[in-house]
Amino acid sequence: MRAVVRREKRLVCDEIPELQPAEGQALVRTLACGICGSDLHALHHMEHMIELTRRAGGGDNGFDPSADTVFGHEFCAEVLDFGPGTPRRLKAGARVVSIPVTMTASGVEMLGFSNRLPGGFSECMLLSEAMLLEVPNGLPTDHAAMTEPFAVxxxxxxxxxxxxxxxxxxxxxxxxxxxxxxxxxxxxxxxxxxxxxxxxxxxxxxxxxxxxxxxxxxxxxxxxxxxxxxxxxxxxxxxxxxxxxxxxxxxxxxxxxxxxxxxxxxxxxxxxxxxxxxxxxxxxxxxxxxxxxxxxxxxxxVFGYTPEEFALTLRRLAEGVVDVSHLVTGRVSLSEVAGAFDALGDPEAHVKIVVDPTA
The missing domain is CATH 3.40.50.720 (NAD(P)-binding Rossmann-like Domain)
Incomplete structure (x- = not known):
């Protein structure tokens, strides 16, 4: 499948292996993923970011900042399938958001900052089924992808x-x-x-x-x-x-x-x-x-958010308490992501660019 890979401090649209969900995991198709300021910084300074995280006592599950990484942690996705022994509480086709963390047999993977699992700048992802939140009230996909940054x-x-x-x-x-x-x-x-x-x-x-x-x-x-x-x-x-x-x-x-x-x-x-x-x-x-x-x-x-704050943010977006309809100022395909990173260097050019891996 296609993904945008950080490789030698460049963004390359390339083919990566297909994904197979394990027990407790869901295979999802990425519908939209916002480009975050941390993505922009990580492109050129990932090694420094990880060094600071380690000095702060944060776990990284053996992440190698010099190895291939697929960014993307502000996403909305569509459920495709589940791994064996998974409750399957949502139907295939359901649109979901999730805290960008996936539990695996080897530990916790931080999506967007993982060598083992791709983040949202890819056609598909593996998410923990227990952490999925279904998108309610017909909330548009681009708006649902704003759940993560607005939870911050x-x-x-x-x-x-x-x-x-x-x-x-x-x-x-x-x-x-x-x-x-x-x-x-x-x-x-x-x-x-x-x-x-x-x-x-x-x-x-x-x-x-x-x-x-x-x-x-x-x-x-x-x-x-x-x-x-x-x-x-x-x-x-x-x-x-x-x-x-x-x-x-x-x-x-x-x-x-x-x-x-x-x-x-x-x-x-x-x-x-x-x-x-x-x-x-x-x-x-x-x-x-x-x-x-x-x-x-x-x-x-302050840093990040709690699961409760993430869920409350999704609810506020769905109920119209927070209106983000004007914030997405650009949409790009996977092949256009590198150019979008350059465009976001100008605050007058865009507020938020969303990547659409299906385009």
């Missing part, structure tokens, strides 16, 4: 210590930032300030419910805190409390993942703010803890 945003919001009137600043409106905005608004939080240099991304943030849009090239995103009743200086905050007043906890979501951003936020955010770090910076960075200490800044680092 939901998890970031779940880790934030939000109060009923918290003011939130989302820095960076790429896919992660957009997912955070969607989760905040789905849960009734606001005002939400969205900051990004890209007009296209700011427009996408507005459609997902952002209340205030800021172009950092024109305006300091931190200039809006006082307008929403949040004093920036610690002394001013104490004065408000001494006079019997109050203000909601400020929360900043860092969704850029570039060196220097975190230090900038520590300096610019209001005293007492929580900074939720959802952007994945793959480089060594530098912060000055003394500033964070003096301002009593709380840093919260």
């Amino acid at each position: 945003g939901l998890h970031a919001v779940a880790k934030a210590r939000l109060e009923p009137k918290s003011v939130c600043l989302v820095v960076g409106c790429g896919p992660v930032g957009l997912a955070v905005i969607a989760a905040l608004k789905a849960q009734g939080h606001g005002p939400v300030i969205a900051a990004d240099f890209s007009p296209r991304r700011r427009a996408a943030a507005e459609r997902l419910g952002a209340d205030v849009l800021v172009d950092p090239a024109v305006e300091d995103p931190h200039g809006r805190w006082e307008a929403f009743g949040v004093p920036k200086a610690r002394a001013a905050q104490q004065m408000v409390r001494m006079m019997g007043g109050g203000f909601a906890r400020p929360v900043v979501f860092e969704c850029v993942g570039a060196p220097g951003v975190l230090q900038n936020l520590i300096e610019a955010a209001p005293a007492g703010a929580q900074i939720v770090v959802a952007g994945v910076c793959m480089e060594t960075d530098r912060i000055e803890p003394s500033i964070a200490i003096t301002k009593e800044i709380e840093l919260t680092f």
